[in-house]
Amino acid sequence: MKRAVLAALLLFAVPAHAEDLVSGISQDIIQITSNYTGTNIVVFGAIEQAQNAQGRNIVVVVRGPDEPMTVRRRDRIAGVWVNSDAARFEGLPAYYYLASTEPISRIAPPQVLARYGIGLQSLTPTAIGSHHDPEPFRQAVIRFHRRVGLYAESPGSIDFLSETLFRTRVPVPAGVTRGQYNVEVYLIRDGEVVSAQSTPLFVDATGLERRVFNAAHESPFPYGLACVFMSMLLGWISYVLFRRPE
Amino acid sequence: MEIYLPVAEMSVNWLVLVALGTGVGFLSGMFGVGGGFLMTPLLVFTGIPSTVAVATTLSHVTASSMSGALAQWRKRAIDFTMAGVMLVGGIGGTLFGVWLFALMRRQGQMDLIVALTYVLMLGSIGTIMLRESLAALRAYRSGATVSRRPVNRGWIQALPLKMRFRQSRLYISVLPPIAIGFAVGALSAIMGIGGGFIVVPAMIYLLRMPTKVVMGTSLVQIIAVTSITTVLQATSNYAVDIVLALLLISGGVVGAQLGVRAGAKLRGEQLRMLLALLVLAVAGGLLWQLIVTPADLYSLSEAAP
Numbered sequence: 001m002k003r004a005v006l007a008a009l010l011l012f013a014v015p016a017h018a019e020d021l022v023s024g025i026s027q028d029i030i031q032i033t034s035n036y037t038g039t040n041i042v043v044f045g046a047i048e049q050a051q052n053a054q055g056r057n058i059v060v061v062v063r064g065p066d067e068p069m070t071v072r073r074r075d076r077i078a079g080v081w082v083n084s085d086a087a088r089f090e091g092l093p094a095y096y097y098l099a100s101t102e103p104i105s106r107i108a109p110p111q112v113l114a115r116y117g118i119g120l121q122s123l124t125p126t127a128i129g130s131h132h133d134p135e136p137f138r139q140a141v142i143r144f145h146r147r148v149g150l151y152a153e154s155p156g157s158i159d160f161l162s163e164t165l166f167r168t169r170v171p172v173p174a175g176v177t178r179g180q181y182n183v184e185v186y187l188i189r190d191g192e193v194v195s196a197q198s199t200p201l202f203v204d205a206t207g208l209e210r211r212v213f214n215a216a217h218e219s220p221f222p223y224g225l226a227c228v229f230m231s232m233l234l235g236w237i238s239y240v241l242f243r244r245p246e
Numbered sequence: 247m248e249i250y251l252p253v254a255e256m257s258v259n260w261l262v263l264v265a266l267g268t269g270v271g272f273l274s275g276m277f278g279v280g281g282g283f284l285m286t287p288l289l290v291f292t293g294i295p296s297t298v299a300v301a302t303t304l305s306h307v308t309a310s311s312m313s314g315a316l317a318q319w320r321k322r323a324i325d326f327t328m329a330g331v332m333l334v335g336g337i338g339g340t341l342f343g344v345w346l347f348a349l350m351r352r353q354g355q356m357d358l359i360v361a362l363t364y365v366l367m368l369g370s371i372g373t374i375m376l377r378e379s380l381a382a383l384r385a386y387r388s389g390a391t392v393s394r395r396p397v398n399r400g401w402i403q404a405l406p407l408k409m410r411f412r413q414s415r416l417y418i419s420v421l422p423p424i425a426i427g428f429a430v431g432a433l434s435a436i437m438g439i440g441g442g443f444i445v446v447p448a449m450i451y452l453l454r455m456p457t458k459v460v461m462g463t464s465l466v467q468i469i470a471v472t473s474i475t476t477v478l479q480a481t482s483n484y485a486v487d488i489v490l491a492l493l494l495i496s497g498g499v500v501g502a503q504l505g506v507r508a509g510a511k512l513r514g515e516q517l518r519m520l521l522a523l524l525v526l527a528v529a530g531g532l533l534w535q536l537i538v539t540p541a542d543l544y545s546l547s548e549a550a551p
Contacts, residue, residue: 011495037248037257072354074543078381080362080536083354083545140544174248205252212252216484224480227488228473231305235312238499243317 004181020048021054022186030172032205038174042204043099044167045185057100057107059118059124059156062170062201064095065179068128071137077088087137094177096120096151099168103155108191113165116186116193120151178203179218250334253487254298260493262292267497271310274498275505276512277521278314278461280307280468282439283368286360287528289519296357300347300438301485302373302470304492307440309495310502311468314446317524323409325413329466332445335424336471339431344478347435351483358536363437365533371443372525379519414455414463422452427467435475443525530543 032038043060044048068090102108104119109140114122120142128132145151149175158168172184181201187194205213215223266288274281282303291297318324350356405419426446426448430441445464451457456464480486509517 015452018350032250034249034250036250036462049483067545070354072545074540074545076539082358083541084500087355137544140542141546143542144544144546174250177255205250207349209250209252212488213255216253216486216488220481221477221483224477224486225492227305227480227486228308228476230488230493231308232312232469232473234492234495235309236316238309238311239316242313242499243502 007013014084018049018204019051019076019194021027021187021197022046022048023183023197023199023202025183025199029197030120030176030203032176032178032199032203033207034209035071036174038170038176039172041170041172041183042167043170043183043185044165045197046166047164047187050104050164051189053163055190057102057188058166059104059107059184060099060158060168060170061118061184062097063093063117063184064097064177064181064203066091069141069176070211072139073140086133086221086246087134089127089134089138089141091125092123092141094146095172095181096123097170098153099157099170100153100155103156104153105110107188108193112188112191112193112205116187120146120153121176148175150175162172176203178205208233249493251294251298251487251508253484253488254294254490256293258292260296260489261492263493265495266292267306267494268304268501269497270494270505271451271498271501272508273501273503273524274310275502277505277517277524278442278509279493279521280311280440280442281498282307282434282441283364283437283443283525284436287364287532296360297347297351297485298482298490299481300360300436301476301479302487302490303438304440304476304479305436305486305488305491306494307438308469308476308496310438310498311442311465311472312488313499313502315462315465315469317446318465321462323459324462325411325455325461326466327409327453328414328416328453328459329463329470331420332427332467333408333413333425334420334428335361335427335429336467337474339428339433339496340435340471340475340478341431342428343432343435343474344482346432347479353414360437361532361536363433363534365529367437367444367530368480368525369533372455372529375518375522376526377514379522382391383513383519386513411455414453414459416453416455418453422519426452427471429469430467431475435478436532440472442468483510 023043068088069092070086070088073085074081075084098119102111113119125138142151158166161164165206179205183199183201184196186196247259247261247430250256252256270281270285273284285303285306286299289303290296350359403420408417409419409420410417429447433439434441442464445467446460449460449464507511
C-alpha cells in the first residue's frame with residue numbers, strides 16, 4: 001500500500017515531457033483450483049516519450065502479501081537437533097519475484113534499490129522482539145523461499161518487442177499464499193527511478209477449496225464433526241462392501 | 247495428478263497419497279492395528295506439515311477402526327461398559343493432549359516432541375514385541391508351549407471403586423481403565439494415533455480381559471478417542487484437512503481388506519515379529535532424522551498466532 005502511494009506520487013511529480021511508463025498484466029486474478037499447479041502471468045508495458053535507450057532500465061517486481069514469519073535455528077543438544085534460537089519478522093512478503101533488464105546492482109546504487117524495495121537484499125523486515133543478531137535469520141528466510149521458488153531474481157528476463165514495448169513472464173508457483181499481490185514496474189534511468197507503476201493482482205481460492213478452507217477456519221466445530229462423520233461413513237461402507245458372507 | 251489440499255494449503259500428488267493410504271491400510275489389516283503410527287511419519291516424509299499430518303491421520307484411524315468394530319459388533323465381542331469407562335479417562339487425556347499440542351506448536355517444539363514421543367514409544371514397544379515373538383517362535387520350533395508370564399494383579403485388585411464388567415467377566419476398579427484411557431487419549435492427540443498397540447496389551451496383561459472381547463472393545467475406544475481428538479484438533483488448531491483425509495481413507499479401506507487376507511496366511515508369532523521389525527524401522531528412521539546434521543540449520547515456520 002505504502003509503495004502504491006509512493007508510485008502514484010512519483011507519477012504526478014514527473015514533468016509531462018519526461019519519459020513515462022504504461023504497464024499492464026495479463027490477468028489480475030489468479031484462481032487456485034483443485035488442480036492448480038502454478039501458472040504464469042505476463043507483465044507488459046510501453047515507454048512513452050522514449051528517449052535514448054542507453055542507460056535506461058526496466059525492473060518488474062511482483063510481491064505477495066506480507067506475512068509474519070518465525071525462523072528457528074537448530075542446535076545439537078545431547079546429540080539431538082533441537083530448535084533453540086528463533087527470530088520473528090514482520091513485513092516480509094510471502095512471494096517476491098524480480099525481473100530486470102540487467103543485474104540490479106548495475107542498474108541503480110544500493111540506497112535507491114533499498115528505498116524502493118528492489119531486490120531480495122532490499123527486503124528489510126522488522127524483527128519482533130529483540131534479537132541480538134537477526135541477519136543470519138533474515139538470510140535463512142530468503143534462502144528458504146528461493147529454494148521453493150517463492151523468491152526469485154531473474155535479471156535479463158525482460159523481452160523488448162520493439163524499442164519501447166516490453167514484456168516479461170512471471171512464474172506463480174503452486175505454493176503461493178492467497179491475498180493481494182502488487183505488480184510494480186520501474187523505469188530507471190542512470191540509477192534514478194523516473195517512473196513507476198503499480199497494479200494489484202489477486203490470488204484467491206475458488207469453489208470447493210475456498211469453501212472448505214472457510215469452513216475449517218470459520219466454523220471449525222461443524223467442520224470437525226463432518227470429518228468424523230465422513231470417516232465413520234466410509235468405514236461403514238467398506239465394512240458392508242467387503243463383508244464376508246457367513 | 248496434483249490436487250490442492252485446502253487446509254494444508256499445498257498441492258500434492260493425489261496418487262501418492264492414495265497409494266500411501268493403501269499401503270498403510272494393508273499393513274494395518276494384516277497386523278490388526280490402526281496404522282496411525284505409520285501414517286503420521288510417512289505423511290511428514292512426503293512434506294505435509296506435521297500439525298496437519300497428526301490431526302488428519304486420526305480420520306484415517308477412525309474409518310479403519312469403524313470397519314473393524316462393525317465386524318466385531320456382529321460377533322457380539324464388544325464390552326461397551328468397559329469402552330465407556332475408558333472413554334471417561336480418554337476425554338480428559340485428549341483435552342490434555344490437544345492443549346499440550348497447541349503449547350508445543352507455539353514453542354516451536356512440535357516436531358521434536360512428536361519425533362521423540364514416536365522414537366520412545368515405538369522403540370520400546372517394538373523391542374518388547376520382537377523379544378516376545380522370537381521367544382514364541384523358538385518355543386514353537388522346540389515343540390513347547392509358552393505360558394504368558396502372569397502379571398501380579400494384587401495392587402489392581404486392591405483399588406477402590408469396583409465395578410462389574412459383565413461382557414469381560416471382570417469385577418475390578420474403574421481406575422485402571424480410566425488411567426489407560428487418559429494415557430491413550432493424550433498420545434492420540436500428540437501422535438495422531440488410535441493407540442491400539444497400547445490399549446490391546448494393556449487390556450490383556452493389566453486388566454486381564456478375555457482375548458475375544460479385547461479387539462472389539464479397543465476398536466470402540468479408539469473410534470471414540472480419535473473422533474473427539476479430530477473435533478478438538480479442528481477447533482483448536484485448524485489442522486484437519488478433509489480432502490487429505492478422504493484420499494487416505496479411500497486407499498486405506500481397500501488396503502486393509504487386502505491386508506486381512508494376506509495376514510490370514512501367516513502365523514501369529516511371525517506376524518508379531520514382522521510388525522515388531524516394522525515398528526523398530528519407523529523408530530530408527532525417526533531417530534536418524536533427529537541426529538543426522540540437517541542440510542539447513544534454519545527452518546521457517548508460520549508465526550505463532
